[in-house]
Amino acid sequence: MSAAEQPYHHGSLRQVLLARAESTLEKDGVDGLSLRQLAREAGVSHAAPSKHFRDRQALLDALAESGFRRLTAALGRAVDEAEPHARARFAALAHAYVTFALDHRELLALMYGSKHAPGAAAELVDAGRAAMDLTVRIVAEAQAADEIGPGDASRIALVAFATFHGIATLAAGGMLEDAPVDEVVTAASDTFWRGLARA
Amino acid sequence: MSAAEQPYHHGSLRQVLLARAESTLEKDGVDGLSLRQLAREAGVSHAAPSKHFRDRQALLDALAESGFRRLTAALGRAVDEAEPHARARFAALAHAYVTFALDHRELLALMYGSKHAPGAAAELVDAGRAAMDLTVRIVAEAQAADEIGPGDASRIALVAFATFHGIATLAAGGMLEDAPVDEVVTAASDTFWRGLARA
DNA sequence: TCATCTATGTAGTCAATGACAACATTTTGC
């Protein structure tokens, strides 16, 4: 046999599959993702991926979960780097969310797509909750600092998160028309904050 | 031949395909939609649908466009039936949006999915814009009545629309946790309106 | 050390699907 012999075991197939899958996802959309194509690109047989992902949906779930973890990390980083005032942190969170959405349009759609396997959904839901928890923390801090009025922090954070999420998805879908994304995000953050302000 | 002879031409294949497609869409998700299965259900050959839809995506685009039209109609109806005050109309719009989202989860995901055919996207985008225009109208009316402060009505409406959209998609994806949807919608509408209020 | 158990990969197969081509039957419009 030739010198360029490949070892029988790939060594990091799972990682490679996930990496190429995400790249393909953003390029061709979720419909352009084929297990067999991924296998070809990784230089393994067409059935090899099944040893790492029960089925196609399991791969998508893994991508989504990874997406949630990175989204949460990005949001946390943005909040930590922002000015140490609730108002600024709130805005930073919003901008970071939209930035992530624009950088990972297809991934975001996958993350919030409702078609999650009933079984694997647990870890996925947990990963999603973490991003929300971050928002709750900011709201609670703002209330503690008396920057905004009282009220159920979880509920307030939920509405805030939904607002950011809405802008992010519209932006990712190119539905913000010609409006500059940053301006829209700032406007939303400002308006929302004003609505929460202490009377 | 038997008496139960079917005419060579179906007569309303396009309508039937769209109707069954939407029903299947909500039941099995977009991945569960198969042109061949639809053809079987309609009692025609597997290639018949291609005479009405260039490809699978064209069918999905048609569904999405129909969804936007009905969403706009539902929003318009809700606004018309609400108390004749901008505040009430605003809230009615929000609730109607979320109600539509919960009643057509998969359809909504399809409508806002970014994978629209470049060509057919024109009519689709127009249909989507109509829903937004409705929101602009409400905002402009509120400004005219001096109920909210000044500002670019389109921009304000865009942010409002995004907020409603965010709640709707989170609700449709079951990500509102245990929070009662109506309460969240009301809270969002109230907070946003307060943020817009005249100083 | 070596036997075996488990993880990982391969080859082969199957039914379903979307797309396309060639052809048939109506319907429409001139």
Add this chain to the structure above:
DNA sequence: GCAAAATGTTGTCATTGACTACATAGATGA
């Protein structure tokens, strides 16, 4: 009436996800 456009049918193909049986490597432990 007749030509052309609509609408349907049959046949075919490559791709795909899923499954089965089997091969090989690496890990575990007596």
